[in-house]
Structures are given as C-alpha cells and as structure tokens.
Amino acid sequence: MSVRTRFAPSPTGRLHLGNVRTAIFNWLFARHHDGAFVLRIEDTDLERNVEGAEEGLLEDLRWLGLDWDEGPDIGGPHGPYRQSERGELHRAHARQLWISGRAYPCFCSEEEATGEDRRYPGTCRAIDPGEAQRRVDADEAHVLRLRTPDAGEVEVLDQVRGPITFPASDIDDFVIIRSDGRTTYNFGVVVDDLLMRISHVIRGAGHLSNTPKQQLIWEALDAAPPAFAHLPDVLSPDGGKLSKRSGAAAVADLRAEGALPEAVVNYLSLLGWSHPEEREVLTVDELVAAVDLDRVGASDTAFDPEKMRWVGQQHMSALDDGAYLASALPVLSEAGLEVDRARWVAETLRNRLATFGEIRPQLTYLTISDDARRAAFRAGIVEEGLAVNAETILLEAHRRVEGVDPWQPSAVKDMLRETGQSAEVRGRELYVPLRLAWTGEAHGPDLATLVASLGRAEAARRLRDTLNY
C-alpha cells in the first residue's frame, strides 16, 4: 500500500509554527516513502474562514519548499480538495449510515439536545425509522447523529504512543451532519481521508481526543482506519500556548524576516523528532532520508527562537556563495553600497547572520549622522575607559588614510596595524576608539572592511570631524 499523507489546514489565518511542523512532517514522511502529499483545505466553518487565508497558506508552503501532489489549486484524482466543495460526498456517506442504521436524524432543539451532563441524552434514537423519514420529508429541521456504543471501549492505535482506550460511554451520539446539511469536522475528516485514500494521518497531539470519535466513524463506514500518529504540540518559549508574540509565530513573519526556508524546515523538524545520530544541522534531503515515526517523542515541546537562530546561522554559513550573494547584495546596494564594497561587507557579515533581515541593522554606520556619531564616540570612550589615547590614535589613523593603497579591506587592515604601532596601543584599546569614531558603535563586524566600505574620503572626513568637535 502506498503512503499518502495530507495536510489539512483551515483557512482561518496565518500558518502557525505548530501547524507548519505538522505540514513538514507529513511532507517529509511522504517524500521518504515516495508517497503522495495531499493538501486539503478544511473550510467548512464559513464564519471563521478568512479572506485570502487560503492563498497565504499555499504561499507559505511553497516558500518552505513543501510541494503537494494533489491540492485545491492543482486538483487530483480524489478532488475536490476544498472541504466546502465536498458536501455531496459527505451527505452521501451520511445517508449510507442512516440507511444502515448507524446514524439517525435528530429533531431536538439545542436545549433539548443537551443533557444534565452536557451530553446528548439520545432522545431521538428511539424514533421509529418510518416516522423519522416522514418528518425529514416534511422538511422538519434536523441533524444526523452517529449511533455510538453505550458501553465498552473505543481503541485507537497511535503510532507514537501505542494503543489508547477511551470509555465508549463518554462519547455521546454526536452530530455528523448539521441542520443546514454541512458536515461537522470529525465526519468530514473521516470521509475525506477515506475517499482520498490517506494511509497515515499525522497531526498534532491536540487531535488525540478527537480520534475515538473518528475511529467510530471509520468503523461505522466499515472501513479500515489509516495509521494515526500524533505529534507533540508545539508550545511557546514560556511553555504556554503558542501565540503571536512568542518569537515569530507565523511562517509569514519568518519569510518577511528573510529567514532561510531550509533552516526553518530543519529547526521545526527537530521539535518532537530527533535524528538517529543526533545530528541537528540537516539539509532537506538528509531530513527526507532520516524521518521516522519511531523517533517521534510523546511530550510537548517549546519553540525556542534562540536555537532556531543558531540553526539559521548554520544554514547561512553552509549556503553556496552564489545563493548567499544573490540575496545579500540587493540589501547592501539598497543601503547605498556599490558592488565591490557591497561584496566586502557581505563577506564579513555572513558568519553573524541567521536571516537576511539581520543585514539591515548592521548597516546603520553608513547613514549615521555626524552628531549621533560624535555623541556615541564621546560617551563610548569614557564608558570603555579609553579616553586617554583616543585623540592620538585618531590623529595617527587620519595621517595614514591618504596612503592606503589600494583602497580595500586588506590595505586598510595594514593601516590600522601601523596606526597601533605608532600610537603604541593594540587590541580593543586601539579598535574601540577608532570604531566609535568611524561608526558610532563600540562593537561590530570587521572594522577594516567597514572603513573600506565608507570610501577614502568619507573615512578621512569622519576622523577629522570627530577630532574637531
């Protein structure tokens, strides 16, 4: 039997990190087994559907490189792939259940349908089938409920946790078709998974509690349920529910920050799963080769922005030069650097970046005002306790700027060394005052490169300006 997995999000907003992790795992698992990855949109709750959310979902998935074999945009043999368009399919299966006596119409109002224990008491179970049919034909408002066992156990086989049993008596005759004819979530999921021939339902652990109901539906439909695997839920760094403000909680944010999609896939795949050799920096291909349900954990995990940043740095370093430059250079030239200088800066910035969005803040030295730079210099040398030799150092450096030849990082570097020699200072004592004078920052990327990127004239001018305040 071929492996077919699916990702079934609701178009209710941005794609959340927790959901993405589910999508990633389903995709990796399908690819690992040369199976199919199906995208299905669960939009049966018209109230909560958000305009444009579906397209956003697809974009996020595409950006991550998670391609699907069947989906709402490309169709496929088991379509349609938007749940709202599958109403007839849902109703047809529900009708089957009604005919076979596994489901029955219920005419209760909401109040009537709520028992003392908040569960449906089964009032309409006993209505004679003929009478029920007549009332339905007479257009009396009704829903369809599944006839569930009153006693015994419902067993669910979870690939991660093993068999789990639920008391059947806890499950009431729940609604499968609403009074307006639309399916409810649990019924729609089962009918669609059945019709789409899904072999492995891999989803968040939050769905574990729904599974016994779905199990009952599979049984009522006389169909063999797929393999269920519930992935641990992804919590926010503080351990609570994942929220918008816990780092970046949406894929769209990550993309806007210029994160590397392969790094996001890598980091997220490590939440609740570990590589057999405990390797942590992995390419997508390596992930596809290594995914395995057996190595999925059972306990919830916290999203850690710090570690994701580290994974991002690793991927940034591993990126080939062409790809790196293709993304980095535009940011640098937009900041006003011409090609050669942009290359210098790009190279020196690289090992400190986790995302391309981090380039921008490193470039403030280019546009800092003289006032701000001077103020930072004055405050900085005092704060760092380096005021004593500062003027001498600046003078020595200024004297040498003209002689730097050619004007590029390596020559500037030599010039800095010579400056240190004649001023008889070295290390931070030499670098911090100069860096402050040139950039307004006490620390930062390779100074020689930054100075070179300023250009000879501006480099000299900034020193003069600082000396003359």
Place this chain on the structure above:
RNA sequence: GCCCCCAUCGUCUAGUGGCCUAGGAUAUCGCGUUCUCAGCGCGAAGACCGGGGUUCGAGUCCCCGUGGGGGUACCA
C-alpha cells in the same frame, strides 16, 4: 466535574532494566585564537517532578499524587 495524553539540564533531546558517577545540542559563564566584536577551539556549571511498589538491580516497568497539555460544540 468527567475523559485522554505527557513528565530527563532554562530549552530541544539521547536513553527502551545493568553500558548512566545520565550523553549531545542550544543558551549561560570562563580560557584560548584571529589586532576588537562575531566565529572557531577548549573547559565549567546545569536534569532523571514527588511518593510508593516490582526487581539482585529503575531515568528506564506498575500504582498514587502533583504539574502541564488536550477534549468534553450543529469550531477546526
């Protein structure tokens, strides 16, 4: 309330009864290296939730408690 799941360093995790005086990664701190920062190298500190069992032996199995998560919808 009732039902289900989970529980190893701050975080992600390895660990499937003896290999654990619990390993790795990240974050933190220290030292070194490259003229500073970043990086890199080395090192330090840091955990089996609590209590009962079972066993010659428990992080690993069972029970209870506690804590966290989920469900209990004509939401998904």
